[in-house]
Amino acid sequence: MAFYRQIGAVPPKRHTQHRDASGALYYEELMGEEGFSGASSLLYHRGLPPAILGSTVWDLGDQSTVPNHPLRHRHLRLPLLFPDEVSADVVTGRRLLLANADVRISYVVANTSSPLYRNGIGDELIYIESGSGTVETVFGSLAVGQGDQVIIPRATTHRWTGELKAYVIESSGHIAPPKRYLSKYGQLLENSPYCERDLRGPTEPLLVDGTEVDVLVKHRSGGELLGTRLTYATHPFDVVGWDGCVYPYILNISDFEPITGRVHQPPPVHQAFESTNFVVCDFVPRKVDYHPLSIPVPYYHSNVDSEEIMFYAGGNYEARRGSGIEQASVSVHPGGYAHGPQPGAYERSIGAEFFDELAVMVDTFRPLQLGEGALACEDPAYAFTWVRR
Secondary structure, eight states: OOSOEEEEOOOSSTTSOOBOTTSOBOEEEEEESTTTTSOEEEEEESSOTTOEEEEEEOOOOOOOEEOOOSOOOEEEEGGGGSOTTOOOOTTTTOEEEEEOSSEEEEEEEEOSOOOOEEESSOOEEEEEEEEEEEEEETTEEEEEETTEEEEEOTTOOEEEEEEEEEEEEEESSOOBOOGGGBOTTSOBOTTSSSOGGGEEOOOSOOBOOOEEEEEEEEEEETTEEEEEEEEEEEOSOBEEEEEESOOOEEEEGGGOOOOOOSSOOOGGGGEEEEETTEEEEEEOSEEOOOSTTOOOSOOOBOOTTOEEEEEEEEEOOGGGTTTTOOTTEEEEEOTTSOBOOOTTHHHHTTTOOEEOEEEEEEEESSOOEEEHHHHHHEETTGGGTTSOO
């Protein structure tokens, strides 16, 4: 995140000696983006950050994808992926839904704690559909609950606890507020639908003792997605203090303030985050259009340059009524192919004053392929629900 935080014990000046009560040096680690030219944080460790005892293969499971071919709109019924008897955690239990070179979208119903994990490819946004728990990180811990959008920066070692239903967006770059919401120095502007007061970050260090500690690392080589299990000499949660502008934080979707107008507003007004070749939008309960002749549901549209992926997180999404869409459904609307309200929704919305709907949308600018999770839970009838019967 762009604004500065300081947690725990740090020296008065960076890159200078920092010692414990016995006189032993702490080890400074720079976690920085864009080489040494972007945002960064400095972390002070009790142990040596690179010290590992072993490196072995971590099998990521089925990460294969297939094209959306023949081309059609798709409805994914995510609850089908996790029967009650299945045991899973937020890291290793993810079922891959959709992916391209820029983003990977997964879903998981977790009922057990995860191993320590680090994504070495890019940032992650984890939307908590329901449940409660904790994400423990090298920066400190954060309590998580329903509606939280948890941003985990690239290369942040962390683990998840608690029973959680989570929609996971893995970027191949960084995830941040849209540039149009920010001043040239990174402050969220008055026209932003949220501000720094809405963001929650760690408040104190998290110190854990341990030796020979495994961390699962996701990385790439030549475009291939790989997993490695690194065994660290000492526990990575040994940071006594840190400061800077890179750290995990949370925006709860209920703190996103909707922008409305006299006539229907386009999806960019719902944008919450941006990344490399995709954006994330939050659709929240809101008053709708107040022009006397307005039609509150979206007009039909062809996303000629993007794919529209909607995760239905709560309420009643008016435009999809009658299509089979329900809680924890995902709709896949590929680029260059018109979509919009289901039959009857266009007319039915006239006169509406309020929509009680909650959804997280990912719009990509390159085509997505279908993962094993999508193939396992598709409702094949959805593509044909626009035909009046």
